[in-house]
Amino acid sequence: MSEGSRLPHLQRPYYQTSEPAPTTTPAPLPKPVQREQKLQTETLPRPLNRQDNHLGVFTTIGQLPPSPDSLFSVKEQGLSNPKNLRFTMNSIPTEMSMCNNIGIPLGAVWQPLAELPQDDEQIQKIESPPFRCTRCLAYVNTFFKFTDSGRNCTCNICGLSLDIPEIYIRDRASKPELYAGTYDFIAPADYSNRPTQIPLFLFVVDVSAPALQLRIIHQVVASIRNILDSLPYPDKTLIGIITFDNSIQIYKIAANGELIEIVMTDLDDPFISESVSGCCYNAESDRDKFDALLYKLSEWSFPNANKQSLSAGGVIHAVKEYLLKSRGGRVLLFTSQTGSVGKHVIPPKQEFKPMHTEREKAYLPADNYLQLGQDCCSEDICVDIFACTHQTINSASLASLCSQTGGDFYYYPAFQAETDGEKLYYQIVRILTRPQGSQVVMRARCSNGLAIDYYIGKYKRKGPVEMEAACIDSDKSIAIIIKYDEKLKEATDFYVQCAMLYTTAQGQRLIRISNGKLFSTRSIPNILKSADVDTIANVVSRISAQNIFEIPLNTIRENWHNNIIKLLIAHRQSLGDNDFSKILVPDTLKLLPLYCNSALKQSGLTISITPMDQRINSIYNILSLPVYSSRLLLYPKIYSIGDIQNQSHQPGTFSDNSILILPRLVGDSHEFIKPDGVYLINNGEIIMIYIGKDASNEFIYNVWGFDGPQDLFNNVDYWPISDNGNEENEKVLNIIQDVRSRNPSVYASIYMFFEGLSKDDGVVKRMLVEDNNTSELAYGDFLMRVHKVVLNKISRND
Incomplete structure (x- = not known):
């Protein structure tokens, strides 16, 4: 046959x-x-897809959202920009059993503070008091149905008939809430029972003997000094630094210019004698004083450093109780170990062989750290922890503490200031400069027939339907899982509205509203055609x-x-x-x-x-990833840069609409990685330059100025690419800059890998996600x- x-x-x-x-x-x-x-x-x-083809203008009604990594501008027509709100399905089954049968959860990913490009419609602020449904408390939006010549309306969430405020009777056409999908209301004073917070960043740095060997304090001080000119609102921002080993140290500059160290030695309940005004400085008006302090700390030898360190929880507890209580702020704690003395001491998690067939208790945080995270959130204190370490630590407890406050856990195994310093610096830059809000309360509402099941993200649960966080930033998103209360009527529109009460960096209290719409159907092909992979x-x-x-x-x-x-x-x-x-x-x-x-x-x-x-x-990183970030994590982009001069579409140059043309992409497998190639691999967190063992000597010379891969490998100090004044070098620099600028959260550090020369290929293997490994x-x-x-x-x- x-x-x-x-x-x-x-x-x-x-x-x-x-x-x-x-x-x-x-x-x-x-x-x-x-x-x-x-x-x-x-x-x-x-x-x-290479990300250099602009798809034009996307209108939120009548079109399915483009791929999250494509270039497009958005005109909102009552529904939120997909960069703010995306659904797993835009046409939904009429009953839960159909969801179960097709194996797709009904949910949404909400990124309320997502940074929008300039050609997108920007989010407008509404000065008038918010108009809400009196029953379900949904905010007015495009899909409120106006009746009786505009004197009444029907809520699109719960169906209640409402009287219209006079302002909407006189003029509806100019109201952003009636044509935009995402908008801000100025929150009335009675929407919050706490004072408005202004930005405060407190650096808390481990200076125990192991940490000093790693030069953590020197890297942090150098980073702060470089960041101060980039703060978005220096006149409203307080910034400070304290240190700890088996005690807590605060520093002041004496009249004669000498550094004064104030040491608090109580181990069981660390006490901080100074107030915020004694530890923190206004980034504009106190700039000279703070510069002087940072300069002295960069030269300080820390002569009394102890090998032991207070636990991270003990230090955070002291900061909460004696510095930031009833005031709030963001704490960036840098530690080299879990800590062996003081309050909230927890043992390091021991390595174990997971069974995978039962609940693993080793993943669970210590109860006192769970409670500490909740207490910090209640005091509007957001915690970020940088674990710069050479030992096993209790990541389960430390990451949980951060997550409950809206903060992040940054893990640096085998930390070296020389190789990890750049990444650490840019992560600090990102924390201090990205759009963010504090004193956050969030919730979502659905049309009758649907209900919010639960949320996934970095927050503290507040009651059955609300979340709260000390801080939320532009890199965080919330997953909203939706359930069915009843069988839905077919061919009907259903709505989801997300609301967030927050304080801006300028100290203004706002309510951000995002709106989405779903359509019910019993047709499986139609459901699948409108799904968002x-x-x-x-x-x-x-x-x-x-x-x-x-x-x-x-x-x-x-x-x-x-x-x-x-x-x-x-x-x-x-x-x-x-x-x-x-x-x-x-x-x-x-x-x-x-x-x-x-x-x-x-x-x-x-x-x-x-x-x-x-x-x-990895687990805690996944919990708050935006959609674009998860796309890069699950399938890193591998650009072929070793042959850019031979690619017909001229990568590294600018198109007519000023978009940089990127190199061709190859699959994430060794099958597509050629020995004579050079590749740029981007997973959203790092950029790796992979140099094949037979890479062109001419390319290496043009880009780095060395005679070949072996010569370049032997000159580590020259791995960062500098301007060599030739066309190929300029194209590579343009490509790296453009890929970095499109990464959703961090300024990605560059790592080098030489095929046949580099000993550790673990990162490369993790990025080549199509290949098999020991268990997959x-x-x-x-x-x-x-x-x-x-x-x-x-x-x-x-």
């Missing part, structure tokens, strides 16, 4: 994402016959990360596999396609198996042996296994 006449179930399978029109009555699917099959991996779908991957990753504290990891992984299988079965059945040589995946969700396979290779979700601190850091299948093999399970299930059902 010829290849062309083989039976469908015996043919070599191929990936099918086009969607033939479904038959009116799907034909019964014949039982497939299993054979050992191989997949044509080179044809598998991959997100290889990146939002689904983000939400499922976060559900998995949150469940790891309660559910065995094997169960979490199995649930995700089962959801992919449900999706493929439901899609095949909706089409009535009986060609089993095809792996049928909805076109909109063609990347979902790839994202699933990649997510289960991440440090927090893999069953590979992974250091506990690395695993915990490669992308193609994973898809083939899922396909076989789908056929087996269809056989059993028949």
Whole structure:
């Protein structure tokens, strides 16, 4: 029998994402016959769009959101910019059982302070008092239905009929809340019972003997000195620095210019004798004093440094009780160890071999750190902890403390100031300069028939339906999981409104409103056509990360596999396609198996042996990732830069509309990494330059000024690329600058990897997410296994 006449179930399978029109009555699917099959991996779908093609203007009504990493500008028409609010499905099933059958959760990712490009419509501030529904408390929006010549309206969330304020009767056309999707109201004074907070950043730095060996204090002081000119509101910003080992130290400058050290030695309950005014300085009016303090600290030898260190929790407790109580602020704590003396001492988490078949108690934070995080949040204190360490620490407790306040845990294993200093610096820059709000209270509301099930993010729960955080910034998002209260009426619009009360850096109290709309249907093809694969991957990753504290990891992984299988079965059945040589995946969700396979290779979700601190850091990182960030994490972009001069679309130059043209992208697998290539790999956190063992000597010389890979490898000090004055060098610099500027959160540090010369290839392997590892299948093999399970299930059902 010829290849062309083989039976469908015996043919070599191929990936099918086009969607033939479904038959009116799907034909019964014949039982497939299993054979050992191989997949044509080179044809598998991959997100290889280069990000240099502007898609034009996106209008929020009538269009599905573009890919989160594409270039587009937004004109809001009553619905929020997808950079602020995205849904897993834009057309939703009429009942929960349909969601379960297709394996897609109903949810949204809300990034309230997302930074918008200049060509997007900017968020407007409304001076008049907010108009709300008196029953469900939803805020007025485009979808309030006005009746009786504009004298009444009906709430789109709960359906209540309302009288209209006079201001809306006179003039509705000029009201942003009636045509924009996202807007701010100035909050009435009675919306908050606490004083308005102005920005305060307190640096708390470990100066124990191990920390001094790592030069943590010197890196932090140098970073602060460089940042001061970049603060967005220096006249309103307080900034201070204290240190600790087995005591807490505060510093002042004497009249003669000498540094005065004030030491507080109480171990059991560390006490801070100074007030905020004695420890912190206005970044504008007190600049000279603070500069003098930083200069003296950069030269200070810390002669009495002790090997022991107060626990991070003990220091945070002291700052909360004696410095920032009833005042609030952001604490950036830098530590080299968990801490062995003082209040809130906790033992380091010991490395263990996870069972993955039971709840792992080692992932759980200590109870006193849970309580401390809640207490800090109640006092409007946000905590960021930088673990710059060479030992195992209790990341579970430290990360939990940060997360409950709206802060972050930054993990630097084997910290070295020389190699990690740049990354540390830019993370500090980002914390101090990005858009952020304090004293935050958030909640979401849904139309009748739907309800908020729970939230996932970095916050403290406030009652059954609200969240609060000491701070929220532009890099944080909240996942909103929605449930059904009842069966929905078909072909009906349903609405979701998110509201956040917060204080700006200028000290103004605002309410930010974001609006979304969903359409109910019983048509599975229509549901799948309107699904958002990146939002689904983000939400499922976060559900998995949150469940790891309660559910065995094997169960979490199995649930995700089962959801992919449900999706493929439901899609095949909706089409009535009986060609089993095809792996049928909805076109909109063609990347979902790839994202699933990649997510289960991440440090927090893999069953590979992974250091506990690395695993915990990964879990907490996933909890608040925006959609664009999760896309880069799950599938890093690999640009081929070694051949930019030969690429026909001229990468490294600017197009007619001033958009930089980027190099071609290659797949995230060793299969596509050539020995003679040079590649730039970007996962949103770091940029790695991968130099193949046979890379062009001419390219290395033009970009770095060395004769070849070996010569460059031997000259570590010259790895940072400088301006060499030639075209190829300029193009590479342009590309790096552009990739950095488009990364959603951090100014990515550059790491170098030389094939055959660099000893540690762990980071490269983690970025090549299509490849297999010690416990995970490669992308193609994973898809083939899922396909076989789908056929087996269809056989059993028949």
